[in-house]
Amino acid sequence: MQTLQDMERKLKSADDLHTVVRTMKSLAAVSIRQYEDATRSLDRYFESVEMGLRAALRTHPLVGNQKEPHKTLIIVFGSDQGMAGRFNEAIVEFVQAARHEMKIKDDRLLTWVIGAKAHGLMEDTIGKVNQFFSLPPSAEGISPKVQQILLLLAEIRKKHGELRLILFHNHPAGGSSYTQHRVNLLPPDQKWLKDLGGRQWVDRQIPLYTLPWEELFGALIGEYLFVAFFRAFASSMAAENAARLASMQRAEKNIEETKEELTRTFHTLRQNTISEELFDVISGFEALSETSEDSR
Template structure:
């Protein structure tokens, strides 16, 4: 059925408005990703300093024995970094699938879930998983430190009075993959990786490491900063990936709208040409009559 010029004109205006919105969202996604990327790089440099502190501590003390080993952890905390914003596809649903799959393959111990974002919470509820705590994602790169501090506080509250080895903390988030895709990452945070507690065979500098704090206090500070930096890094990477995902989807949407606009404008041109032709024919026929 042929469409009228008026109908095509309204459709053209609607598509033009949609394209403007899509273009704005694409631009915002590209702009928002940059500060999160910088935050991720900065915390990575800080984390390397913390890891050097671990190496120095172990080199001087052989401090692996300071951590009490447990035969079986009695608590598990999953921290899922989801999104609270739309236009990023099935971002939260894919992450919820990863959380569900991970939970099925773990020993039967008391599990707690801390999730970031109300949409992530809804995705987990659909998987029959109920979060214990729901935190809001950062509105900007400045908010990552606030979020990381809140998560560290919940970890400390959950593990208070127990050896580190009795608490399992796992970070589940998305990171960028090749060709613009995203992938879910499951990273063990606690208990500490044994590689952190292996003494260096040979120190990399002529100046041997030393410290003046009590060993327990220093180790506690190193562990806390390691946890904070790891959580901060996961949050920043999740936000970069979210914006990258939204950017890719907006690019696809923009291309689709452009194709529809081209079709509508071509049809408008054809309809306008037909109307002009009909009017000319009416004039010619009227003149001949």
């Protein structure tokens, strides 16, 4: 049978847990804003990259000149930490469906995974993971991580030739919800390139460049990849915190309901204890009264 001391300990534990959950809720909300701001900070930079590509493609249209890649590299963004609901399960299921749709043979597929939780799930459900990366601890750590991946990507492209590169990540959908995104990075989208090269220039002065065209175009595609990877990191990490926020909201609701139940039980138990003590006092008083009357 539970005692008042047991109930007090349970209520204190519930209060402590409630405090932790509220703190994690606040941290998740702040982190969402941090990563969304990081994504928006690249918008102007990406406009500059697009302008450079427009200038390069004015005289060197690429449409129809690209070879079919022999290998496909998929990069899956997950999380390193838990308490985010089905965040990792959702993206892995999305990858499974896309892989089935693309019908890629195992000997032509390379798989990279970002995030320890997603890494384990990918190995369990899809098979071998060729490369694993941990997530950066904050928005400031995204750029170095992207540079690390791009350097390794350059080595893989030298080894296997041009790749089909596809990113899979969760994306915030407002509030504490998120959706799954697939981004086809390489080869660059033909329609996009044609549209860029065919746009009218922004002013009367035609752009000039002194670098060899292939070197210029390669550098611009490298910057395009940097922006795309940075956005994927920031979007995925914002979505992770949105998922964690939703989990903490559910946990907070459950804790509050548990606290209410524990409080009711505590009050009932305390009232019963008080009633029993009163009955004991009354019974003792009556017994003493009867003894006094008998002695007379």
